[in-house]
Ligand SMILES: [Fe+2]
């Protein structure tokens with residue numbers, strides 16, 4: 455293993471010896487002002503001058519990568535950090551399995567590789583744009599800090615992808631790096647590349663659901679790219695995954711705290727029926743059925759990010775050694791998938807059925823299955839909280855056919871259990887499954903800022919422990 459320490463002296467902190475790579479250093483320094491402009495225009499609104507207690511990586515080894523201090527976000531040290539190069543690493547899968555990992559772009563796969571990097575890169579600034587209004591309604595300074603931590607790290611993830619484009623893809627890489635700063639989430643003319651990244655994140659429950667469900671798609675994609683035969687991409691993604699873990703922590707604990715507060719308030723008021731929504735809402739907390747609907751929405755939007763169940767692009771990316779399966783290195787098979795099948799849920803004569811498909815074509819489906827398993831673990835922990843209060847309610851992930859815009863089930867309407875519905879039934883029952891205007895208005899009415907040190911909004915419980923083990927009355931953001 456070659457560990458290169460992080461160079462903090464220049465404009466761009468890095469552990470890729472940028473100081474000796476004049477061409478790439480210049481290209482990134484040229485890109486930098488546009489990035490700062492983008493951050494100022496599209497990053498967190500209203501808090502750019504505030505001091506935020508953020509962590510910054512000072513090295514990439516497990517102990518040294520998180521150092522906390524107050525920083526104004528535009529002055530955050532966004533840098534280029536790759537996990538250490540592993541000596542003698544081999545391409546772990548596909549037609550080139552067992553060959554030396556590529557340190558340069560393999561010419562025949564150049565376009566495909568560039569596209570994978572651009573798509574990943576595009577999601578990073580998109581989520582910052584989606585979340586830019588949330589600071590103003592933060593339920594506490596603790597939560598505000600977590601939001602901004604996620605935002606600056608998504609900014610760093612953009613830097614990570616832009617580094618690969620600038621270093622390995624010449625002129626077209628430079629053009630793609632510029633375009634990443636031009637697209638805007640939700641813009642009708644220049645939208646971000648993927649659907650879920652053009653949706654709104656209107657309130658904090660959405661933010662927690664987004665970081666739970668959608669950042670977890672990010673984790674799955676990064677895990678698959680971390681297996682890449684293109685070693686610089688693998689090393690980049692391996693380090694990004696360390697940061698990504700915090701985003702999912704924010705999501706999982708955020709939803710847990712909302713659920714906990716709801717259950718506590720119900721118990722204090724002697725309400726046992728989770729479906730007595732009017733009564734529960736009088737307590738200033740979010741009723742469990744509405745939390746379920748939010749989960750339905752964000753889970754289904756995120757499933758679309760996995761693409762078509764049967765996909766030649768996914769097959770090609772695997773076969774050529776660019777994008778592996780979830781934790782490919784822990785799987786026990788030939789890592790080529792040239793024979794073999796995988797069960798895929800399909801729509802057959804209007805019925806949802808499992809059908810075996812060639813394993814190579816079914817890779818999106820497989821990654822999505824792994825994702826659903828990963829999602830369910832946290833949902834189980836949410837249900838433990840509800841169970842602890844003795845309230846008869848369980849959060850359940852909806853069926854994968856529910857509310858889909860991409861893939862097999864985009865042609866049909868299904869309820870949360872996966873029963874096929876007519877268009878008329880769907881319209882009639884839509885608000886049983888997804889947040890209605892009334893639900894949205896209610897949640898919006900709760901989104902009152904709570905900026906007092908150590909205080910929390912009515913609808914969310916405080917965290918069990920502070921960030922960096924800080925006490926409950928710690929001032930995570932010094933609002934300017
Ligand atoms: Fe990210």
Ligand SMILES: [Fe+2]
Nearest residue numbers: 669672698701
């Ligand atoms: Fe993330």
